[in-house]
Amino acid sequence: MHRFANPTRFLRLAAAVLPFSAAVAALCLGAGVVWGLFFAPPDYQQGDTVRIMFIHVPAAMMAMGVYAGMAISSAIALIWRHAVADLIAKASAPIGATFCFICLVTGSLWGKPMWGTWWVWDARLTSMLIMLFIYLGYMALWQAFDDQTKAARAAAILALVGAINLPVIKFSVEWWNTLHQPASLITMSGPKIHESLLWPLLLMIVGFGAYYLTVLIYRVRAEIHMRRTRMLRLAQADRHAAMQAAE
Amino acid sequence: MSEFLSMGGYGFFIWTSWGVGAVLMIGLLIQSIAVARSAAREVQAIEQLSPRRRRRKADAE
Amino acid sequence: MRPKRQRLLIVITGLVFIGAAIGFALFALNEELDVFRSPSQVAEEGFPEGKRFRVGGLVEDGSVSSEGIVTTFRVTDGANSLTISYAKILPDLFREGQGVIALGTLNASGTFQAQEVLAKHDENYMPPEVADALKKSGHFKPEGGDS
Numbered sequence: 024m025h026r027f028a029n030p031t032r033f034l035r036l037a038a039a040v041l042p043f044s045a046a047v048a049a050l051c052l053g054a055g056v057v058w059g060l061f062f063a064p065p066d067y068q069q070g071d072t073v074r075i076m077f078i079h080v081p082a083a084m085m086a087m088g089v090y091a092g093m094a095i096s097s098a099i100a101l102i103w104r105h106a107v108a109d110l111i112a113k114a115s116a117p118i119g120a121t122f123c124f125i126c127l128v129t130g131s132l133w134g135k136p137m138w139g140t141w142w143v144w145d146a147r148l149t150s151m152l153i154m155l156f157i158y159l160g161y162m163a164l165w166q167a168f169d170d171q172t173k174a175a176r177a178a179a180i181l182a183l184v185g186a187i188n189l190p191v192i193k194f195s196v197e198w199w200n201t202l203h204q205p206a207s208l209i210t211m212s213g214p215k216i217h218e219s220l221l222w223p224l225l226l227m228i229v230g231f232g233a234y235y236l237t238v239l240i241y242r243v244r245a246e247i248h249m250r251r252t253r254m255l256r257l258a259q260a261d262r263h264a265a266m267q268a269a270e
Numbered sequence: 271m272s273e274f275l276s277m278g279g280y281g282f283f284i285w286t287s288w289g290v291g292a293v294l295m296i297g298l299l300i301q302s303i304a305v306a307r308s309a310a311r312e313v314q315a316i317e318q319l320s321p322r323r324r325r326r327k328a329d330a331e
Numbered sequence: 332m333r334p335k336r337q338r339l340l341i342v343i344t345g346l347v348f349i350g351a352a353i354g355f356a357l358f359a360l361n362e363e364l365d366v367f368r369s370p371s372q373v374a375e376e377g378f379p380e381g382k383r384f385r386v387g388g389l390v391e392d393g394s395v396s397s398e399g400i401v402t403t404f405r406v407t408d409g410a411n412s413l414t415i416s417y418a419k420i421l422p423d424l425f426r427e428g429q430g431v432i433a434l435g436t437l438n439a440s441g442t443f444q445a446q447e448v449l450a451k452h453d454e455n456y457m458p459p460e461v462a463d464a465l466k467k468s469g470h471f472k473p474e475g476g477d478s
Contacts, residue, residue: 060288067462068424068452071277074284076456078291121298129287136283139422139449145366200365200387202432207454217457234295241302248309255316 024099028106030247037240044236051230058223066220075133077223080208081231082125086154087189089119089235093161094186097179107243109175110250112182113165114242118235120158127151138202146195147203150188157185171250367432370411378437386413386443387432387451395427406431417445424450 027033059077066073093112100109130148131141142148161181168174196205207215214221277284367387368376378384388406395404402421405412415433425431430451435444457465465471 056288064458064460065278066456067459069456070280071284072280073456074277075287078287082291118298121294125291125294128290132283132287132290136280137422137424137450137452140447143366143449200367200369202366202449202451204452204454207456210454215455217461219458219461220456234299238299238302241299241306245302245306245309248306248313252309252313252316255313255320259316259319 024105025103028103028108030107030251033107034244034247037244041237041240044233044240048230048233048237051226051233055223055227055230058226063223064219069137072133072136073220075129076220077227079126079129079133080224081228082122082129083151084208084228085231085235086119086123086126086151087192088232089115089122090154090158090182090186091189093119094182094189097182100175101179101183107247109179110243110246111239112179113175114239114246115235116158116162116165118238118242120155120162122231122235123151123155123158127155134202140202143202145201145203146199147192147201150192150195154185154188154192157181157188161185171253369408370406370413371408373413373437374411381436383434383436383446385432385434386415387430388412390425390427390429390431392427406433413443414441415443415445415448417448419448421448422450424452 027036055077059074063074063077065071093115096108096112096115099105100112127148130151134143135141161178164178164181165171165174168177193206195201196203208224216224275281275285367385368378370386370388373386386406388408391405391407391412394412395402397403401416401418403414403416405414407413415435417433425448430453432449432451433443433445434447434449437443462471
């Protein structure tokens, strides 16, 4: 981990991983889309609306997984002052927020025909919406400070505090009476999804994960370069000031 | 074909979901690549302006 | 104490405090976070007449009847049941044995006048053929409520 606190070494690793993650993402998402739209059967109860599951569930899982990664990176950055970890957290946020938004929108589009409503303030939906707000607040914090070191610290603390929301989301359907049904995938008795629907779902989940990695690499690359640009500009400004003082 | 599009009457909900997902994910990917490219260009440009001492040090890392 | 260890302790302490605060707040709000009451809860706790709330349960077999646009049915949680009347179109998933959540008010005669009826579905997903096979073999209970 400390090896990759060196940005240049990290960039080299990222460049090596990128073609693989992009290929896995393209293959899995491509195959998953075709399978989910054309070959997967309708659900005995929900009919063709079950096809929304192939977007909604991976987006939901990634929204939470990315947040967990963000919280872990933030902890590493805070505790070890790891030079790249805070950039990984910063770069992850817009991706996680996008997944969270997709989860909420597709959830509404699924809920309207099946439940009969676009929205309800039950524990599951409310806690997911709160997560979106935390994502947005996190992104705003980075922008709120001129001093990026201060921004990093404030954002890291928010990410860690907000992590309490993760178990709340996961267990919301068990701890409270909710409209949203209990877990279908990760349960004590295994998945409650028939294999004809489960395999395309797993394919999409892997695809979403590889997509996250791919987009993350581009965004961390950008953050590393932007930080270096800032440093060089400051150094230039210092030199100019020194030259002027010497005249 | 029209049966496929209507998806048992739920077509609007299914296609809008997939549409929103696709647009947002493809858009995010494109934006991320664009930002990465422009950031790389910018840092390259500013490194050209730096004294050679600094550049050699950066290459050695 | 080394700075790194101190930072770690501050982070952990902060987390514990905030986690406790949020946990406490949620515990206090527990009532409101439940989206619906069960028929047993309504029977035990009662509810002020005319005040809107949600009740949830399974649609009792054989209890569904309609007169014009008004549908009447009973919801049960196994122990108690409640009669609900609803004057709008029911959701697609509505049927006997399905879970529902109704929003409305309890009137003087103990009937629940619903303004909104939502259908719940369970967490099981399978193609129709598999469901049929399970039903034939007697292993299947097509309920939509909480397990």
